[in-house]
Amino acid sequence: MTIAGDPPVQEPKYYTVKRHLLEFISSLEPGSSVATERELATELQTSRTTVRQALTELVEEGRLVRRQGSGTYVAEPKITWPLYLASFTEQVQASGFEPSAQVLDTQRLAAGTELAKQLGLTPRAPVYKIERLRFADAFPIAVETCWLPAERFPGLTRQIRRHGSLHALLADEYGTAIQMGEEWIETAPATPREARPLGVDVGTPTLVVSRQNFDSDGIPVELGRTWFRSDRVTLVTHLRSRRR
Amino acid sequence: MTIAGDPPVQEPKYYTVKRHLLEFISSLEPGSSVATERELATELQTSRTTVRQALTELVEEGRLVRRQGSGTYVAEPKITWPLYLASFTEQVQASGFEPSAQVLDTQRLAAGTELAKQLGLTPRAPVYKIERLRFADAFPIAVETCWLPAERFPGLTRQIRRHGSLHALLADEYGTAIQMGEEWIETAPATPREARPLGVDVGTPTLVVSRQNFDSDGIPVELGRTWFRSDRVTLVTHLRSRRR
DNA sequence: TGGCAAAAATGGTCTAGACCAGTTAGCGCC
DNA sequence: GGCGCTAACTGGTCTAGACCATTTTTGCCA
CATH class of the missing domain: 1.10.10.10 (Winged helix-like DNA-binding domain superfamily/Winged helix DNA-binding domain)
Incomplete structure (x- = not known):
């Protein structure tokens, strides 16, 4: 042969x-x-x-x-995804695509130990869990889950269905501007939960970005986890030397 | 069953x-x-x-x-890898591990169209290509290739074998401090070239970080591409809002 | 000509080996 | 007791199907 x-x-x-x-x-x-x-x-x-x-x-x-x-x-070519502190909506727009989102599920539940620790809450405190499918030009590129304190953002799960941008919603309706954040980047194969909405095979590698966002007082207000199709998205970050 | x-x-x-x-x-x-x-x-x-x-x-x-x-x-648990502009040496130390590197190969070659464009050179200009295996506590975590202009850093491939840190070497021996950079993050399955030195299976997903670094005059001085074992490294980035 | 149903074609899952390449363990000998 | 060799055991590669689930195509009928 x-x-x-x-x-x-x-x-x-x-x-x-x-x-x-x-x-x-x-x-x-x-x-x-x-x-x-x-x-x-x-x-x-x-x-x-x-x-x-x-x-x-x-x-x-x-x-x-x-x-x-x-x-x-x-396959189609990839989207470049800058890692800076902006909403999904802003980032997709900056890439030249039309952003949109579909709310898959919302829940109000007790934080539990792990979420409580990262959000500065007690384990019994209620949080909203919001699951969304994110699109660029009507093409699904990411599945996202985020958790926010329910007492700080009452009615959030109703409001989110009317707004495209969570960050804009927090700023406009709740007077909370997200000022700082920390993101962790890993790869993981898509489970059926991500694979199905994304239209990829189970097991396809995804880029998983976990984040913890803070308001201007340094209080954690949002946890998030986004599974990007790694075949459609390249992450990019701009750096400056910490020496200066 | x-x-x-x-x-x-x-x-x-x-x-x-x-x-x-x-x-x-x-x-x-x-x-x-x-x-x-x-x-x-x-x-x-x-x-x-x-x-x-x-x-x-x-x-x-x-x-x-x-x-x-x-x-x-x-498997062993993962190393957290912060994305900021610091040398590999500094970053591994910051994670609490002992950094080391092994030079796999060095070459002096003509830049070619693509490298020339990203380094601000002519395609005929000579560049050094340096390939290294990077360790944390004697454990291989990344394979790295970087390209630098040969005329700006004469003798670099000899010097690099004596220095642990490329960034320190550029600063100390060539008076060049890297001040800015841009990094792209993707996943890719390991080819035999990365798999073998990293001790992973061919096809294992890796986190690929491509970077373009600039000196304080904004001149590109280094291109790099690092394949991280995605089972041992989690990338992390700190963000600040661009609104302020 | 359009719609519907069935057949065909596609990728996905599963089985059961055979054989290859690398590592480890055990045995024999010095 | 240590060393070397061999056998056994491990994961890696390959084959050749069978069958399932989904999509597309084809044929027939109104």
Whole structure:
């Protein structure tokens, strides 16, 4: 079998298949369909499982997307996501896309030990939990959960359904400006909870940004956790030396 | 088969296996060994491939590590990696670990179109390319490549082998303080080039931080790209509102 | 010509091996 | 007791299906 030039000695076959595919799809437009798994297995004289492993890596790398029953397609390019303290709405606008959000679920529940610690509350204190799906140009790019103290923001879960921007809502309706924050960045494979609304495979790597935001008095007012499609979003941060 | 309580209706079997394992390993110490794939397949009355899929996801999630020929083990907890403009050395020290680095390769080559554009050079201008493996407490956590203008930093590839910190070296020997930077954050599965020195599986998701650093005159002096083990490192950033 | 149902095609899940590559343990010998 | 070699055990790769779930296409009928 000759694929993508002679393979290096001892290269796994699935990796050879992957290189072959990468070379092929790099000249295709996003949205183009790729040969089916069974076709590739026949063409490349290998098993469907081996082809699937190569495809799975390309999906994880953000190069391909798969849709069950439909086919495999070349993926769309990524959105650059700046890490600075602005609302989702502002950030999507700054990227040149149209922001929107869909409230998936809201709850009022007791904080519990962990949330209480991070929000400066007692474990019995009530908090709002808000789950939203975030869009750029009607394309889902992130699933987000955030928690805020219920007593400080009464009626928040009703209001949020009418407002596009949480940060704007806190400022306008509750007189609370978010001034400082801290964010943690990790990767995690999408569970069904994120995969389904995002339209990605379970297990697809996501960029998970956890944040703790403070008001101008340094009081924590919001916890958040956002799962970004890592195939559609690149995080970017601007830095200045701390020496000065 | 009864695993981890009754599974939800229509849950894939590999996912049931995964939940079972998660429950089990959450009470184990890092470094503990987990039952072998073949044992799990027999215990859970499933195929080894199904067990492998569950394990693969837990590895990607940073919960487990596998070593060919040896076994599967509970993973060590992650290092928090602050995103601010400091050298690797400073950042590892700030996390309470002992930093060290191993130079893997150095080259002097023509910049080419892409590097030239980002470094403000002509494509023919020479640059140094330096590849290093970075350690925290003798544990490899990142593979790094950086490019710097050769004419501005003559002899850099010789000097870097004697210095632990590139940023300190630029400041002390070349009078260049890095004052500003921009970083992009993505995920990518590890290729053999990163996987091998990092001791992870090919395909394991990594956190890739690309950066462009500037001196106090705003001249780009360094490009860098660092592949972090996403199972060992969590990125963190401190934010301030841009409204003020 | 349009709508509906069924068939076909797609990716997803699962099974059961065989064989390869790396590591560890045990045994034998010095 | 230590060293070297071999066997056994581990994860890694590959094959070849079967069957499931979803989507698309095709054919038929009104």
